[in-house]
Amino acid sequence: MRRWHQMAKEPFAPITRRGFLGALAIGGVGVGLGGFGGTIVDVVSYRNRGRKALHPIYGNSDTPEWLRDVTTGELKPNPQWILRHTTDQQCHSNCGLRVKIDRKTGRVQRIIGNPYHPNTLIDYTSMSVPFIRTAAHPGTVCARGNAGIESAYDPYRVLSPLKRKGPRGSGKWQPISWEQLIREVVDGGKIFADTGDPASESFEVTGFGGLYAKRNELMNPAAPELGHRTNGFVLQCGRTVGARKEFVVRFGQAFGSVNVDDHVNVCELSHHVATDQVFPGKHMTQPDVTDAKFIIYWGTQPGDANFPMQTHGKYAAHARAKPDGLKYVVVDPHLSRGGVIGDRASWVAIKPSTDGALALGMIRWIIENRRYDAAYLSHPTRKAAEAAGELSHTDATHLIIVDEKHPKYGRFLTSEAAGLGGFKGDSAADRVVIDPAGRPARAGAADTARMEYAGEVNGIRVKTAFARIRESAEMHSLDEYSSICGVSKERMIELAREFTSYGRQAVSTMYRGVVKHPNGYYNGVAVLLLNLLVGNMNWTGGLTAGGGSWSYKKGLYDNVDVPEAKGVAYGVMITRQGVRYEDTSEYQALVKAGKNPYPAKRPWWPFSFAMYTEVLPSGLQKYPYGIDILMWNMATPFYSVPGQGNPEIIKMMKDPRNVPLIIASDIVVGDTSMYADYIVPDGSFLERWNVDGTLPTVLTKGTYMRWPVVELTHKTPDG
Ligand code: SF4
Incomplete structure (x- = not known):
């Protein structure tokens, strides 16, 4: 204090930079000691109070590795x-x-x-x-x-098999031995007699043994496509990944049930289906983040939920920090903490579920202003594209049948139907294009073709795929798109212009925020189509499917199938996925009886897979059949599926007459496993085996092993 007092009284004198820094340093030390000197004294004396710390400075922290x-x-x-x-x-x-x-x-x-x-x-x-x-x-x-x-090390880890003591969901449990668990769930009978639950004490349960004995009985003789009675065993899996997944599928096969499936539809099924429609055979694409110049993140943000999460955030931060590095835009109704950082990132606040409108507005502007890569889009086949130095091709030039009365309406015109001959059974090359001279040609015979065509070929009305997309985009004006999505027309144009300003180093990427809506599939397709217009697939800084991984399913042993059990497990899954209602015995019987077959009791899902959200409602409604034994592995449908934790569903699930036997495999008594009859202790990820691969953000091909790096953390008294 004295020093400041003296300085205030003295006239200002010229000061060199070195002298200024020196004064600051001295001042800093003085202030530091004055402010914290007492704390240091406290720390030293604390060390001698109570339990003594291991080290005077590092306290009780670990020694280094x-x-x-x-x-x-x-x-x-x-x-x-x-x-x-x-x-x-x-x-x-x-x-x-x-x-x-x-x-x-x-x-x-x-x-x-x-x-x-x-x-x-x-x-x-x-x-x-x-x-x-x-x-x-x-x-x-x-x-x-x-x-x-x-x-x-969760203190609530399940240590041994548990059996409910009281009604389902009462929160009361008794530890039982593995022997008792296996005996009861296999033999069945009045296994709830000791639960003290009046509603189920005398309830007769069909165990695994009893159900397996019916493995040759039809679920419903009037509907043989439903398969055998053993389909009454349903294993609803959450994140049951590589190696464990194959194990449970093998178990289902051997037991005779088709109902072993995972969680995808609660998570991102429409994302996978949309991606597969735009990039056949791929379920996920990502930007090559570190080399991209411009990325539009739709319904996701770097550093937030995405795959691989910390990696994507790190890559984006690295790319953003490079001189002339990555610029990105987050299109999302919600701005989260990890999303928009620094002046190279910006946020477009869009109305929920309207991403398709913004994307189509951009597509319209890009096409009208000819900002697409016409040279890239003009190659009709991979061979022609590669000959021109491209890394991929599109079907922009392929002709689609647009005559609504034609039996193949909406499909690609084949060279056979066009009377061109040369049909070789190659789905892409056998399509038809209009060559640069204006003549119909087999796609496989053309290096380039017209992107715009509407007319007749061999008497069939056709248009190019590109023309169809343009027409779809032209269904609304930019003002209309703007009013649908809440993003101004000016911002829409700015986004479209910027997206088409970086050649192949601009990417339109999306995740769950775009697709988790009833119109999510369409949103997803529109957002991904933008990539085709700039032709960025597989280019440095463009869109990538990642490095991939090696298959652990092939090799010396068959890790997937149980050859002896082939054909035992067959039939329609309880979720009715992959099947058309119109192909069922139920539909045909109704039609035959002159009755209106619509609507079905619950929807059928011909194009979907892993319909996790349908498992419990289908079982409760016994449509197309009921559940005898339900197992949950890493599954929390009451928590993770919107609406399924509601009191009405939980009340029904608590009644053993609806689902007679429920077994959960979990590491704790969780929000869904708490309603099971038995809980089997599971291992944490540090205690179990799995095999996994790299995810698309990573360009390196890799397969990883997850293995028990520690022994089961909890042990029963007998070890
Ligand atoms: S795998 Fe683990 S470390 Fe990696 S992003 Fe997920 S939680 Fe984080």
Whole structure:
């Protein structure tokens, strides 16, 4: 204080920069000691109060994983710890982990990133680099990945098989032995007699044994397509991934049930279907983030829920920080914390579920202003595109039958139907295009073709796919699109102009926010079509399907099928997926009886798969049949499926007459497993085996192993 007082009285004198910094430093130290001196005294004396801290400065924090030799400077592993690599499953990003385990107790102390894994570092470590040299360069994990320790050591972990003691959902449990569990669920009978639940004490349950004995009986003789009675066993899986998934499918096959399926439709099915329609054979695409110049994120944001989550956020931050690096726009009704950071990112607040309107408005403007890559779109086949130096091709030039009376209305015209001959059974090359001279030609015979055509070929009215898309986009004016989606016309045009200003290094990518609506599939298709207009697929900085992975299903052993059980499991799944209602015995019987077959009791889903949300309502309505035994694995439908945690459904599920036997496999008594009759203890991701692959944001081909890096964290008294 004295010093400031003196300075205030003295006249200002010229000050050099060095002198100024020196004064600041001295002032800083003075203020620091004055402000925190007491704290330091407290810290020193606290160390001697109560239980003594292990170290005067580091307190009780762990010793590091590595020790440095003070004379040579060399690193060596700290023998106190074991370091093991595995793969995370706190989310589906599959990041590689380096798990620090106490050698004495076997307990996990810390989780960091495995630097050899591409998710955890942009410049990840080559497998040829020795382990010891990675000491100073670990990879990253996100906060949720770190919290894997809490999952493994959750104080409420289920330690042994549990059986309800009281009605379903009463929250009362009794531990039972594995022998009792297996005996009761296999033999069935009055297995709830000891629960004290008046509603089920004398209830007769068909166990696995009783149901298996009916493996040759039809579920419904009037509808043989429904398969055998063993389809009454339903295994509803959540994130039951590689290796475990094949195991449960094999179990279903061997038992004779087709009803072993996972969770995709509650998560992102319309995303997969839309992607597959635009990029056949692909369920997911992502931007090549680090080299892209411009990305539009629809219904997702870098650093938020996406795959792989921390990796995508890291890549975007890296790309954004480069001089002349990535610019991106987030199109989402909701601006979250991880989304828009810095002046190279911006947010377009769109009305929920109207992404398709904005995308079609952009498509309209791009086509009207000829901002698309016409040269790329003019190649009708992959062969022609590759000969021109392209990496992919589209069907923009292919002719579609537009005569509504034609039996193949809406399908591509084939060279056979066009009377051109040369039909070779190749679905793309056998289509028809209009060559540059204006003549119909087999697609496989043309290097380039016209993108715009409407007329007749061999008496059949046709248009090019490109013309059909243009017409769809022209169904509304930009003002109309603007009023639908709530984004101004000016912003729409600005987005379209910018998107078409970076050549192949601009990407339109989407995730759940776009597709989780009744019109989600259409939103998704419109958003993805933008990529075709700039021809960015597989280019550096463009759209990518990622590096992929190696199949663990092929090799010496058949890990997928049970050859002896072939044909035992067949029939319509309880979710009615992959089947047309019009092909069922039920529909045909109604028509034959002169009755109106519509509507069906519940919808049929000819194009969908993994219809998780349909399992419980179908079982409760017994349509097309009921459930005898329900198993949940990593599944929480009451929590994760909108509407299924409502009191009405829970009340029905609590009644054993609706679903006689429910077994959950879970690591804790969860919000859905709490309604089971039995809970089987599951392992956390640090304790189980899985195989997984890289996700599309990562361009490296990779297959990962998840393995038990620690023993089951909880043990029963007998071990
Ligand atoms: S992003 Fe990676 S580290 Fe984070 S929870 Fe998901 S898998 Fe784990």
